[in-house]
Amino acid sequence: MNSEATYRLDVSAAARIIAQNGGNVDNWMTRVAEQMVEEVKLSMGTSPPGRTYMYGNVEHVASIAGHPPTPVTGALQASIRWEKDSQREHTVYVGDGVSYGIYLELGTGNMEARPFIGPVFDNWSTGGKLEADARTALNIHG
Numbered sequence: 001m002n003s004e005a006t007y008r009l010d011v012s013a014a015a016r017i018i019a020q021n022g023g024n025v026d027n028w029m030t031r032v033a034e035q036m037v038e039e040v041k042l043s044m045g046t047s048p049p050g051r052t053y054m055y056g057n058v059e060h061v062a063s064i065a066g067h068p069p070t071p072v073t074g075a076l077q078a079s080i081r082w083e084k085d086s087q088r089e090h091t092v093y094v095g096d097g098v099s100y101g102i103y104l105e106l107g108t109g110n111m112e113a114r115p116f117i118g119p120v121f122d123n124w125s126t127g128g129k130l131e132a133d134a135r136t137a138l139n140i141h142g
Contacts, residue, residue: 024138025138028137030092031137032130032133033082036120040116040120044068044069044071044077047063047064047069063114065107065112066115068115068119075098076098076100080097101116
């Protein structure tokens with residue numbers, strides 16, 4: 001996976017939950033990672049229309065800055081995946097597998113960002129979705 005941009009979910013308060021739930025945490029994290037991958041893929045192509053240009057023989061309507069990219073070939077969308085960190089327990093990465101994904105996510109000197117991974121992580125972490133899902137999946141009360 002590309003390592004130029006890293007998004008992390010703060011799970012520092014999760015030590016007690018992990019201790020109490022063991023393997024259930026890994027199963028839950030896998031399910032969350034799968035959902036995040038699906039949300040990233042579904043977000044692509046939801047941008048309001050930007051400029052129109054020719055991509056080979058095909059007319060393409062680009063995304064606008066600040067919104068997920070509009071697929072041209074589908075390669076970026078198809079490359080979104082998750083993987084467990086083999087060195088760190090309870091760690092899962094979500095990312096893309098193309099060389100240009102980082103430029104879309106963060107922008108360049110010539111193009112404003114078209115973030116597609118960061119907004120999904122933000123929704124899960126600061127939007128409260130991660131905590132709510134953990135409470136339900138791991139049967140946490142209080």
